[in-house]
Amino acid sequence: MFSEFFQFTFSGITLGAIYALVALGFTLIYNASHVINFAQGEFLMIGGMGTVVLVGAGLPLPAAMVGALVLATVAGILLHRLAIAPARDADVVTLIIITIGASIFLRGLAQFFWGKEYHALPRFSATESLSIGGATLLTQSLWILGIAVVLVVALAVFFSRSKLGKAILATSMNKDAARLAGIKTQVILGVAFGISALLGAAAGLIVTPITFTAYDVGIMLGLKGFVAAAIGGLGSSTGAVVGGLLLGLSEAYTAGYISSDYKDAVPFVIILAILFFLPNGLFGSRAAERV
Amino acid sequence: MKTMLKNLAVGAVAALGLASLSPVAKAEDPIRIGSFLSVTGPAAFLGDPELKTLELYVHQLNENGGLLGREVQLVHYDDSGDASKARTFVTRLLRQDKVDLIIGGSTTGATMAAVPVIEQARVPFISLAGAETISTPVKKWVFKMPQSDRQAARRVLTDMKERGLTRIGLISGTGGFGASGRNVTLEEAKAMGIEVVADETYNPKDTDVTAQLTRIRNTDGVQAVLNFDFGQGPAIVTKNYKQLGIELPFYQSHGVASDSFLKLAGDAANDLRLPATALLVADTIPDSDPQHGVVTGYKKAYEDRYNSSVSTFGGYAYDGFQLAVQAIKQAGSTDPAKVRDALESIRGYVGVTGTYNLSAKDHMGLSYDSFRILEVKDGHWTLVE
Known part of the structure; x- marks a missing residue:
């Protein structure tokens, strides 16, 4: 009875940790520009697939990981430079559509250069899973959760302490005022895209031992991550983690206690309920719109 | 060389004799075999080995003097997995290229889009796609090479029954393949007196299914578990199964009978069983096996030519082409009605997929035991006797 409950909980934590890590990637660009970057899932894919491809090319695993992170960061900066920056005067909805494209x-x-096959990466710890109270938890889930927490703290420090973080916040609050204060807003946005891609690629790398990776893995992970971010309140990194765990746990409990057929429906009901009563999400800012 | 010749024997050796007797052979019109396959796009893993196989064996046939003393020409179009393109290309094959016979349709969608056009034009068509609807009910001009998922389900359930496992848990993906597999498994289990005591599903893109597997494990009296799906989902199910330490015998479907599944699932795949064609164990199949010659011959010919490993899907194209050659030879002409009748009358053709016994009632011709039960041992497929 209890071992069953533990197992569903661990299952939910595994899912939730993945969603949370993905959701964190959305917060940075959203904070900088109020754009929801729907290409965030593809940064994850570049992290996982890039590593696989570089390992295949003969690089040792750690070097391949670093290579994939660099590749994703460059892709993020190029995405801003080539697609977002030229449309700088467009409204937010247009920019979101650009990210979908x-x-x-x-x-x-x-798909063209790396193929369509699924690939796996080895887990980080030697032990595969821990047995607690008759249930098992993957060590990789703990890595994911731990790294998510580290990133939350790092992002909080980054936004409140560093000049760059403050500049990003200033740009999001009022672009014109930020520019008058001497902030190069386009450079700041480019940096935000680069860091966000880096975060995404790191997430993609860490979750690959559990989820596997392929050219289209970003669709599902990106979508679930976005949902988690929306539940938690877009732009809040604590919210992203809580939202991710909430989503993961609700999926696991539904599959475990109700029916696996309804597993995908329940999270959507939760999202509808949360967005209906708390349009800004659980941890979103409730600041009044300036008119 | 000897095995290669043996494999070609189906059509080529006789044709060689004919060709040497009639030096004017090349002057006659070539025999035109039409083909539409998904060589690019999402189903490229099907169409690519299929086209390579057809090209390889058409070339070999012509090297050995062609068929009925005539050259064989392959007219091919790539439908890139798009059913409406498939229909357009089939129309072009029939009206413009005036082909004598069609081998193609990598996916069920492409095949079914082409069927009405082909039935109207009255040209024999050998489909390489798997769904039961292609050959049930029987369509006069349509034949198909792969087994249906119903045969896979029956093969697995038969193996379970032989091991005394009659209360099973089922976990399937909600995609087309998994959902159809779930239905036929439930039907076949009922017919065979096997009870499905747990019936769980998951989304094909899910990354963790331990909750569903825990439910199955905690079901009273469950003796074995079957996962029916294809793609990366079954690899995740397999890993989770191992993670939870479930000791019950574990089965997968033919949907993951490939080396790439072993690579994804790693150690967790050890001891699981699944139904597959003999091609997957070509290296270890005993000499006494009736399929030994044809399977090793095809594998060697394909891998020597293309330097990539052989797949079940290319095997369908091999069987389709050999059956077509045999039917044309038997008919002694390319008259569509005669070739069709000849195809329908082929019994006991030993191919890489299985032994085909075609008839007016059965345009697929394989029985469920053409599937072999394989077990994974130390990361390799082994044949279960």
């Missing part, structure tokens, strides 16, 4: 483009490139 970019995601399809990146997926196409990966």
